[in-house]
Amino acid sequence: xxxxxxxxxxxxxxRLARRILHDPIGLFGLVLVLIVVCSGLxxxxxxxxxxxxxxVRERMADPSMSHLLGTDQLGRDILSRVIxxxxxxxxxxxxxxxxxxxxxxxxxxxxxxxxxxxxxxxLLLFDAVHAFPVIMLALAVITLFGPSLVTVxxxxxxxxxxxxxxxxxxxxxxxxxxxxxxxxxxxxxRAPRILLHHIVPNAIGPLLIIASMDIxxxxxxxxxxxxxxxxVPPPAPSWGRLLNEGYSFIRDTPWIVIGGGxxxxxxxxxxxxxxxxxxxxxxxxxxxxx
Amino acid sequence: MLYxxxxxxxxxxxxxxxxxxxxxxxxxxxxxxxxxxxxxxxxTPEMRQALAARMGLDRPVPIQIVNFFGNxxxxxxxxxxxxxxxxxxxVFESLPYTLALAAAGLGWSVLVGIxxxxxxxxxxxxxxxKLSGVLSVGAISMPSFVVAIYSLLLFAVxxxxxxxxxxxxxxxxxxxxxxxxxxxxxxxxxxxxxxARLVRASMLExxxxxxxxxxxxxxxxxxxxxxxxxxxxxxxxxxxLLGTGVGSLLSSAVFAEIVFNRPGIGQLxxxxxxxxxxxxxxxxxxxxxxxxxxxTLIADLLVAAYDPRIRAGL
Numbered sequence: 001x002x003x004x005x006x007x008x009x010x011x012x013x014x015r016l017a018r019r020i021l022h023d024p025i026g027l028f029g030l031v032l033v034l035i036v037v038c039s040g041l042x043x044x045x046x047x048x049x050x051x052x053x054x055x056v057r058e059r060m061a062d063p064s065m066s067h068l069l070g071t072d073q074l075g076r077d078i079l080s081r082v083i084x085x086x087x088x089x090x091x092x093x094x095x096x097x098x099x100x101x102x103x104x105x106x107x108x109x110x111x112x113x114x115x116x117x118x119x120x121x122x123l124l125l126f127d128a129v130h131a132f133p134v135i136m137l138a139l140a141v142i143t144l145f146g147p148s149l150v151t152v153x154x155x156x157x158x159x160x161x162x163x164x165x166x167x168x169x170x171x172x173x174x175x176x177x178x179x180x181x182x183x184x185x186x187x188x189x190r191a192p193r194i195l196l197h198h199i200v201p202n203a204i205g206p207l208l209i210i211a212s213m214d215i216x217x218x219x220x221x222x223x224x225x226x227x228x229x230x231x232v233p234p235p236a237p238s239w240g241r242l243l244n245e246g247y248s249f250i251r252d253t254p255w256i257v258i259g260g261g262x263x264x265x266x267x268x269x270x271x272x273x274x275x276x277x278x279x280x281x282x283x284x285x286x287x288x289x290x
Numbered sequence: 291m292l293y294x295x296x297x298x299x300x301x302x303x304x305x306x307x308x309x310x311x312x313x314x315x316x317x318x319x320x321x322x323x324x325x326x327x328x329x330x331x332x333x334t335p336e337m338r339q340a341l342a343a344r345m346g347l348d349r350p351v352p353i354q355i356v357n358f359f360g361n362x363x364x365x366x367x368x369x370x371x372x373x374x375x376x377x378x379x380x381v382f383e384s385l386p387y388t389l390a391l392a393a394a395g396l397g398w399s400v401l402v403g404i405x406x407x408x409x410x411x412x413x414x415x416x417x418x419x420k421l422s423g424v425l426s427v428g429a430i431s432m433p434s435f436v437v438a439i440y441s442l443l444l445f446a447v448x449x450x451x452x453x454x455x456x457x458x459x460x461x462x463x464x465x466x467x468x469x470x471x472x473x474x475x476x477x478x479x480x481x482x483x484x485x486a487r488l489v490r491a492s493m494l495e496x497x498x499x500x501x502x503x504x505x506x507x508x509x510x511x512x513x514x515x516x517x518x519x520x521x522x523x524x525x526x527x528x529x530x531l532l533g534t535g536v537g538s539l540l541s542s543a544v545f546a547e548i549v550f551n552r553p554g555i556g557q558l559x560x561x562x563x564x565x566x567x568x569x570x571x572x573x574x575x576x577x578x579x580x581x582x583x584x585x586t587l588i589a590d591l592l593v594a595a596y597d598p599r600i601r602a603g604l
Contacts, residue, residue, distance in 0.1 A: 025424065127301070128308035131583050135541040136559070136575045143563045143571045144316060220433040224545060227435055228560060243439060247549070254443050261436040272431035 019281055026277030032270025036263070040086040049077035051084040051237045063255055070255035078259040081237035086263060088238045092149070093219040096156040101211050103157060104164025108203070109195055111165060112172025119169070126162035134159050138225060147230040155225075156218050164207055171203040209282060213275035216268040223264055239264050294594055302587045309579050313572055314358055367573035377573035380558060385577065387554035392543045394470050395477025396532070403482040404521075404528070407489025411497060411524075412516050422486055429483030434542035438476035438549040445472055455551035473546040477539065488531055493524040526593055533589020537582050 020026040039046060063070045070078055111122040129137075138155040145151045175181060175198065184194055225231035226240025227247075234241060239260050246256025361368065367377040410419040445452050453469050460466075496502065497520055505515050544556030551557075555574055562570035 124304065124308060127305045128312060130537075131305050131309045131579050131586075132575065133537040133540040133544075133578050133582055135544050136578050139559050139563050140313065140316065140571050140575050143566055143568050216431060224433065224435055227545075228548065230563065243436070247439065250439075250443055251447055254447070257439050257443060261440055264433055264436050268431040268433060269428060272427055276427060 016278075016281060020274075020277055023277050025273050026281075029270050029273025029275070029277060032266050033274050036086050036267050036270060037090065039083045040090040043084045043087050046083055049080040051076060051080040062253075070253065070259070076237075078242070078255060081242060082239070082259050082263050085237045085239045085242065085260075086267075088232055088236055089219045089222065089263070089267060092152060092156075092222045092232075093215040096153050096160075096218045096222075097211050097215055099153065100157045100160040100164055100214075101207065103161040105168055105200070105203070105207065107161060108165035108168025109172060109199065112169040113176060113191065113195060113199065122165070122169075126166060129158060129162050134221065135224070138221070139230070142225070142230045147225070147233060149232050152222050152225055152231050156221060159221075160214060160218070164211065167207055167210060168203045171206070172199050175199065175202055205282070209275070209279050213272070213279065216271040216275075219267055219271075220264065291595065295591060298587060298590055298594075302583050306580060306583055309583075310359070310362065310576060311355075313575060313579075314355065317568070362576065367576065368569040370567060370570055377570050380570060381555070381574050381577050384554050384558045387552060388540070388543050388547065388556065391470065391473050391477060391546060391552065391554065392536075392539045394474035395543065395546075396481060396539060397478075398474060399478035399481035399485055403485025404489050404525070406482070406486040408493055408516055408521060408524075410486065410490040411493035412512065414494065419490075423490075426483035426486045430480050430487075432480065434476055434480055435545035435549060437479050438473065438546045441472050441475055442549055469550075469552070473543075473550045473552060476546045476549070477542045480542070481535070481539070484531065484535070485528060488528055489521075489524060492527045493520055496520045496524045526597055529589050529593050529596075533586040536585040540578055540582065 020030060107122060111119045134155075137159065141155050141158075142151055145154070181194060181198060184198070222231050223238065223240035223243070226238040227243045228240075229244050231240055232238045242260030243257055246253070246258075246260055250257055365378055367381065369376055370380065406422055410416075410422050413419055452472050453465075493516070497516075502515060502520055505519055510519075540555075543554070544559070546552070547554040547556035548560055555578065559571055559574045562568075562574070
């Protein structure tokens with residue numbers, strides 16, 4: 001990785017931004033992501049009602065000017081719950097991805113730079129985690145630990161860490177024996193310095209791209225578990241929770257499930273389109289690796 | 291090939307053993323034990339002890355581990371905490387429903403996705419190619435349970451074309467088929483996108499190779515080149531993907547079962563999770579892990595048998 005001077009990287013950033021804006025798919029993705037992020041950031045200001053406030057008299061109301069997406073079985077405004085739900089989705093998506101990134105980086109470095117037996121052991125563990133269908137692993141963990149935000153995070157991190165660690169391991173192995181690393185070592189550099197100054201900067205680029213493309217996957221998993229009634233506990237208005245509650249009333253009040261599903265579609269489409277465009281622009285090599 | 295097979299089977303067994311050990315030891319990570327989890331906070335100590343004794347939890351841990359592996363190998367997955375039924379019976383009763391759903395979902399996506407990918411590669415940059423590219427990404431990223439709920443809402447509730455819930459009357463194939471359509475649609479939609487993209491990419495690569503150029507120079511029709519010569523090679527990455535994709539296929543089948551209220555592994559496990567019936571959850575998880583590992587193994591062996599470069603480790 002060539003260290004870039006500040007003005008050059010600034011130029012690269014504006015160039016990247018311009019190219020995204022000129023790509024219709026990328027632009028579409030960016031707009032969708034911005035909608036979700038903004039509604040998450042400003043939820044308390046834009047939500048027309050308090051998402052937790054009950055109004056039993058107005059329960060199961062059809063969409064109208066006062067309730068754009070109608071109300072649910074307890075009279076709570078669905079649009080407000082959808083907007084507030086983006087906070088939960090983003091919180092889970094970002095925190096889980098960040099945790100997995102750190103875990104994957106650490107384990108990947110250990111596997112790639114550590115002794116051979118540790119590498120083999122870690123690879124076996126990664127394969128074992130990979131042998132579980134994600135939802136089955138999640139259900140087993142939830143049975144034992146009970147449904148909560150922490151359990152959801154635990155599941156997500158367990159499932160994604162092996163993938164990231166493998167990526168880091170591969171890029172570590174690929175430059176471990178490069179001549180400049182040998183030279184560093186000959187100069188007396190220790191493992192932490194070599195890892196931090198040379199190996200991590202090389203591995204972090206593709207890792208960030210892959211992880212950012214995983215954000216919608218994580219959000220979907222949380223929503224899926226909440227749909228099963230096993231994710232973030234009520235009354236938090238998670239999108240999956242909306243689907244779960246609306247599912248019982250699907251015949252008479254379809255607004256609840258429509259309201260719960262739409263933001264999920266918007267989020268996954270937005271992040272995926274934006275991520276794919278970014279990946280193609282930043283690292284054409286990865287396109288084939290995936 | 292023999293060496294590769296032995297190596298690959300050994301690895302699969304090892305992975306299963308590690309996964310089983312992990313499932314088993316997960317119980318010891320949590321505060322309390324499966325017996326108190328199942329009974330909940332209001333259980334008396336006597337009830338807890340009785341259940342623990344029935345589940346074999348009162349014996350020393352090493353003996354429990356040996357018993358556990360011995361039982362699993364002889365096909366005994368333990369007993370249901372509540373109904374005292376054998377877990378293996380429950381799991382293998384629901385498994386065919388889940389497998390049928392997964393196969394139906396995969397089947398229609400293969401029938402649509404692979405030709406779509408071939409066509410996109412043959413007519414690169416045509417309108418259909420671009421359209422299918424965008425739609426594929428959309429289909430892949432769409433959560434399968436949202437597809438399931440929306441299709442339930444649209445086709446079963448609003449339009450009333452297809453039945454909404456259940457798996458149909460046993461012994462009436464047409465009724466069962468009708469009940470299978472919507473769940474299979476939800477399970478397979480993402481796969482259409484996956485397959486179309488993967489086949490397109492590998493087809494483009496194959497179409498640039500010398501033997502295809504030779505076939506072209508002989509004046510063979512393009513259709514024959516794509517479907518007879520190129521597809522045979524281009525389909526290989528798909529086989530690998532199908533093997534590793536069984537896991538996500540099972541996951542979306544679980545959701546589809548719950549949305550459409552079909553019997554199957556998903557219903558079984560969700561019910562068990564809600565009653566904290568850990569033996570049933572663990573049994574079902576072990577069976578799906580075994581199934582998944584087996585599918586990955588078969589896919590790898592198939593690809594290796596077909597492509598000598600892989601068994602040589604190239």
